[in-house]
Amino acid sequence: MIQAFNLSKSFNGQPALQQLNLSVAPGEIYALLGANGAGKTTTINLFLHFLEPDKGEARINGKPVAEDQQAARAGIAYIPENIQLYPHLSGIENLAYFSALSGQKYTTAALEQFLAQAGLEPEAFRKHAHHYSKGMRQKTGIAIALAKEAKAMLLDEPTSGLDPKASNEFARLLTQLSEQGMAVLMATHDLFRAKETATRIGIMRSGQLLQELQPSEIGHTDLESLYLQQMS
Amino acid sequence: MVRLIFNNELKGSLRDRRVQLLAGFTTLFLLLSAWSGQGAYTHLADARAQAAAKAEAEWDSLGAYNPHSAAHFGTYAYRPLGLLRMLDAGVQPFTGDVLKVEGHVANEALYAEASRSSSLMRFSAFQPALVLQAIVPLLLIFLAFGSIARERETGTLKMLVLQGASFRQLMAGKALAYWIISLGLLLATVLIMAILYGGQMAWDTFALFMLGYALYYLLAALLSVYVSAKARRSSGALAVLLGGWLLWVFILPKLAAQLGQSLYPLPSRIVFEEQMQEDRKKGLDGHNPSDERRKALEEKVLAEYEVDSIEQLPINFDGIVMQADEEYGNQVWDKHFGDYYQTVQQQNRVIQWASALAPFLAVRNLSMALAGTSLYDHLHFQQSVEDYRRGWVKALNDEHAYGGSKTGEWGWKAEAAFFQSMEDYTYERPGLSWSIANRWPEIIVLLVWLLVAVGLVAFSRNLSVLDQN
Incomplete structure (x- = not known):
């Protein structure tokens, strides 16, 4: 379970994330869509407790991240945009x-x-x-x-730079993991992959979660239109 | 956890071509400098042995000779070369370690130009100490500057922290890995020394010598990793570390030496000589019978022997006068040498204080002390030669006075057996406890710095996993 309660963060007075409330249950894949600077990576970093929130609370598997970082981190798997080995x-x-x-x-x-x-x-x-x-x-x-x-997985632009085949394999694997009961929160620009893989989609802009969608209830074209409308 | 990180870092470093290259170059420097040091040592030792044998042979073959002429002929005192001189020649190349022993004149090396300076002139020589003290820490800086900062830049730091590694564990594991690599270089030094001189080595001194360097490297490794953890970028960490290295190894030692010289100046060679000569003139002149103090001594000796004139004395009064003059000269030497020694100590105290800011100075002084090549060792040698010289001159003057000649018989000769019976000079190097006794401040500085470095690593706060914000 991945949860955020009124999670807020600003840098030098500029809000990067505002009052985020979010819950990703086991078996869910939640895709956070948004342009650069929308607050997706800040959200991920707050869940990993690489950043200290100004307000609010992040929880992983029910454990407040800020109170027991080690225990919370032990329950998270994380895949950044560029894995470096x-x-x-x-x-x-x-x-x-x-x-x-x-x-x-x-x-x-x-x-x-x-x-x-x-x-x-x-x-x-x-x-x-x-x-x-x-x-x-x-x-x-x-x-x-x-x-x-781990029971929760955080991904930050995981398919960025992958070829379509690798991206597809990756999406299948994520689906498998969620079916095994993992809660997945994925920050991405990839509308197509989000629509195909996620069980829920959140659209972010300027640190705010503007809208949540069920991918099954919206087509690719409509999703794209909606996304561009929110970004404009 | 620390062990895992240590193993990975060690494996990574040993497989890294850049590290192999750097370590290879450092080892090469070390081997070259050891080879050069060993060559210089062997050359010096051979030349020393030949010269000492020649001086002894010349003295023993004086034959029948006037004792006072023998005092002017003189002999030489040689300081044996310690094996660790090969690794750290210290101030010896500048102070010299051969002193002429003769009458009227205290040992000449006191006037050697370099002996009145505690500055870092020795950097002109390429010797293992330079590699051990300056180059190996530089290698550690190159190994460690990116240790944490680069992990932060590439993003692996996030993964490491997420997998459960703390900054403290990361810093400790990585610093220990780099330390082990530097210890490998020390081990190479131990092996070289063991192969070349295993049987003759004073292993307790050598072990302490190596321990000092080992602690110094641990300090350098811990601080380098800590700076890397604090820096946002590895390039920033490298700049800070190189700046610190320059400050420690070159700038602060030079400043400390200059400050010591400014606060407690030593007289120049000319002034020192003039002062000595001036004070010496106030003494008895062994060759000038009109001197008033000579007359006072004459009266005293005549009364002692209950005779009216020098001619009636059963002894040679000239020998007594010369010995009295020597004793006055000894007082002059004691005063000037005492002042000199005190000033050197004051200068050294400035450098010891400065070592609180630059542990390089602490390890340098400690290294010289254990190698027996510090200025204190040189002064100890000088004192020892002077003690010998006084006994030696006294024996000659006594022979002149009581050996059977009469006053004014400057052509009288003592038998060859007398000169042969005089003991040759042998230098007893002070023990390990003496070497350490002068160096407690440096030992404390090194340990305190090490504690601070361990504290920085163990209790560091506010270190960021991210390379921004």
């Missing part, structure tokens, strides 16, 4: 390292399974990450998120 380590070594940091100890077979589940080709498992494309890094990042076995 340690270039001197292979994909499987990166996965083993990040998993070990979160207290997970997996066998090599289990690690390989996470990488395969994330869609990384087996021949890439033991290549150093400096040989990886962005798509391969994103897939390794997904494997890291999967291995964490």
